[in-house]
Amino acid sequence: xQSVTQPDIHITVSEGASLELRCNYSYGATPYLxxxxxxxxxxxxxLLKYFSGDTLVQGIKGFEAEFKRSQSSFxxxxxxxxxxxxxxxxxxxxxxxxxxxxxxxxxSLLVTP
Amino acid sequence: NAGVTQTPKFRVLxxxxxMTLLCxxxxxxxxxxxxxxxxxxxxxxxxxSVGEGTTAxxxxxxxxxxxxxxxxxxxxxxxxxxPSQTSVYFCASGRTGVNGYTFGSGTRLxxx
Numbered sequence: 001x002q003s004v005t006q007p008d009i010h011i012t013v014s015e016g017a018s019l020e021l022r023c024n025y026s027y028g029a030t031p032y033l034x035x036x037x038x039x040x041x042x043x044x045x046x047l048l049k050y051f052s053g054d055t056l057v058q059g060i061k062g063f064e065a066e067f068k069r070s071q072s073s074f075x076x077x078x079x080x081x082x083x084x085x086x087x088x089x090x091x092x093x094x095x096x097x098x099x100x101x102x103x104x105x106x107x108s109l110l111v112t113p
Numbered sequence: 114n115a116g117v118t119q120t121p122k123f124r125v126l127x128x129x130x131x132m133t134l135l136c137x138x139x140x141x142x143x144x145x146x147x148x149x150x151x152x153x154x155x156x157x158x159x160x161x162s163v164g165e166g167t168t169a170x171x172x173x174x175x176x177x178x179x180x181x182x183x184x185x186x187x188x189x190x191x192x193x194x195x196p197s198q199t200s201v202y203f204c205a206s207g208r209t210g211v212n213g214y215t216f217g218s219g220t221r222l223x224x225x
Binding site: 009032034036041042043044045046049090094095096098099100101103104105106 | 117144146148153154155156157158161163169171203205210211212213214215216217218219
């Protein structure tokens with residue numbers, strides 16, 4: 001079955017430190033891949049997406065993600081985290097013939113001073 | 114440009130009551146979705162629509178019905194609410210089924 005896995009439920013980083021959130025997918029063919037962020041009490045906002053081509057994708061708010069086919073991964077990174085980055089992060093995927101996104105269960109990011 | 118608007122934002126229902134959640138989008142998107150979000154479960158697809166007049170079941174459709182009579186609106190109905198339907202409901206829309214979505218801000222529903 002097609003699935004998206006985010007191995008880390010919670011992550012805590014210090015402000016200014018680097019961040020990497022993990023995402024693995026299980027699809028027959030390379031899916032379309034997405035990262036969303038959800039601030040408390042808000043809806044989800046698209047950070048970035050990967051369809052094909054360059055495996056390093058740049059997004060909004062200084063985030064980037066790297067697609068690694070050999071590891072079936074699409075990890076989200078940020079060089080220096082700000083307190084405002086504290087939120088829930090969701091990885092999502094869809095096959096190229098799909099009708100909807102399949103979401104991971106999310107990773108909650110806490111940023112400490 | 115309002116994007117995706119969900120009403121109401123909060124609601125408390127008694128078991129057995131019915132209600133309708135409204136989602137409206139002003140981006141002329143063909144695809145619309147209803148997800149529910151529960152702690153530790155991520156977002157699960159309830160129903161979706163690929164165009165006006167069409168609807169289809171998602172991952173967790175039981176206990177819900179939907180209608181898409183107008184392209185800009187997607188309604189989610191609960192005919193007889195149950196405590197298991199306590200959740201945060203998100204509507205989303207997209208130009209295609211595989212591009213990024215625009216999400217509404219959610220409806221927090223509590224069934225007592």
